[in-house]
Amino acid sequence: MPAVQIIEKIGRDTRNSLAAMGEFWRFVGRTLLFLFTGWYRWKNIRLVLPQMYEVGFRSVPVIAITGAFIGMVLAIEAYTQFKALGQEHRIGGIISVSVVKQIGPVLAAVMLAGRVGGALTAELGTMNVTEQLDALRVMGADPIRVLVVPRFIACIFLLPILTIYSDMLGVVGGWLVSVKSLGIPEEPYWRAAAVAVDNWQIFEGLVKAMFFGGAIGLISCYKGFTCGAGAQGVGRACTNSFVTSFIAIIVLNFFFAKLAKDWYIAIYGIRGMLG
Amino acid sequence: MPLIELKKVSKSFPPLIVLDELDLSIARGQSLVIIGASGTGKSVLLKHIVGLLRPDAGEVWFDGGRIDTFTDRQFMELRRRFGFLFQMGALFDSLTSGENIAFPIVEHTRKKPAEIARIVAEKLAMVGLPGFEKKMPAQLSGGQRKRIALARAIALDPEVILYDEPTTGLDPIRADVINQLIVKLQRELKVTSITVTHDMASAFKIADRIVMLHEGKIHFDGAPADMQQSPDPIVKQFVSGEAGEAELAGLK
DSSP states (O other): OOHHHHHHHHHHHHHHHHHHHHHHHHHHHHHHHHHTSSTTSHHHHHHHHHHHHHHTGGGHHHHHHHHHHHHHHHHHHHHHHHHHTTOGGGHHHHHHHIIIIIIHHHHHHHHHIIIIIHHHHHHHHHHHHTTHHHHHHHTTOOHIIIIIHHHHHHHHHHHHHHHHHHHHHHHHHHHIIIIIISOOOHHHHHHHHHHHOOHHHHHHHHHHHHHHHHHHHHHHHHHHHTOOSHHHHHHHHHHHHHHHHHHHHHHHHHHHHHHHHHHHHHHHOOOOTTO | OOSEEEEEEEEEETTEEEEEEEEEEEOTTOEEEEEOSTTSSHHHHHHHHTTSSOOSEEEEEETTEEOTTOOHHHHHHHGGGEEEEOTTOOOOTTSOHHHHHHHHHHHHOOOOHHHHHHHHHHHHHHTTOTTOTTOOGGGSOHHHHHHHHHHHHTTTOOSEEEEESTTTTSOHHHHHHHHHHHHHHHHHHOOEEEEEOSOHHHHHHHOSEEEEEETTEEEEEEOHHHHHTOOOHHHHHHHHTOOOHHHHGGGO
């Protein structure tokens, strides 16, 4: 390929990527604008409740099962390492803090991106290719207000609640294996957990979950709104939606970890988990 | 003064030029039918009138005001005055027929549920499907879906109804039901109708003016009777529905 064509291609790709990025942030801006202009009116709230049921209630079993088993696996993996140091009675700390700060929120978010994100993209994508979005527009109803805002609200409010479930079941799973199966005494297990996990850690996990929920809601809806024609277009948008949500969760998690750690040290100083 | 006016409207989806400096005026109360081969920009033209698409160049006017420069919010308000019947109906799958028809009423008015239910029943009766409130779109046949979609399009008593290929995909009897319905609504509600179709039987039945699009421009504009007697070869070929040498060349 001649050099001019390569430069042309790079230029075109860059322009298209920037345009797509601009479109996405415009979409985000319009969603947030509607959020602050009257979502609390009944005609809008009536649209949120079914989404809360779909996003929240119906996700509980899968989130709970995943959380519990991850807690159990953590206990099995950590036990041998802690036992080698003669510190196995402190295992509750590492399990609880891992679950509450990182694994609980991230896993709940990934499960939500898979279970709900894909469904949101498929639903809105199908509405797009069957002209239902245009039908909303010609009826003078903004599809972002009617379709995106309720799903966005459901995701940002319910992912933290699902994270609490995931955290609780993760801690219970870890306890079950550590105390009931591996024979670690109850009292030191919980004491180590209480030292490692304070309100900050729980708060950090929940705030993070809220942002993950927002990212999943926005990305899934945007991918549905902009999907290509036909069944293939919808299918591709669903895959795209999950992959993008997953990357967003992982990247956001890194920045949150860094930010939260800096603030924590600034407020409380460095505190050891094994205290 | 025309109710709707398109002045030198151009629209392209590169590399395709769909509308090429097109001029069109539509009077209040008229039943205009737009015909033309597939891909000649009939639906694109329709979407320009309600702002679902914006022209690359040219102007769109409605009721004495220029609308192609409207913001999305301004269009949202304006669209209450339009009803739009989509090709496949575009009913919301997750809502019942009754909820579909009630949707624009709930969105734009503060009517009580009993009043909304009364309007829904009235519109259903108007399209010949009384008692269909609880039916889901998936339970309906193609013709019924279009009639429910039509009931939804007239829910707010619009001044203009736009029909995008209303008879496509229907058998001749069902297609005629839709044609009769369009004529009935035109007569009873005194609306302005703009219908996009390539079904000539339907066009002759519902139109009091027919416009034919060809290569981005208006190729014919006149009464249905004039079209039937037009000596223009392109018009004659379209009316008779016979493929010419050029269309058949690819088969040889």
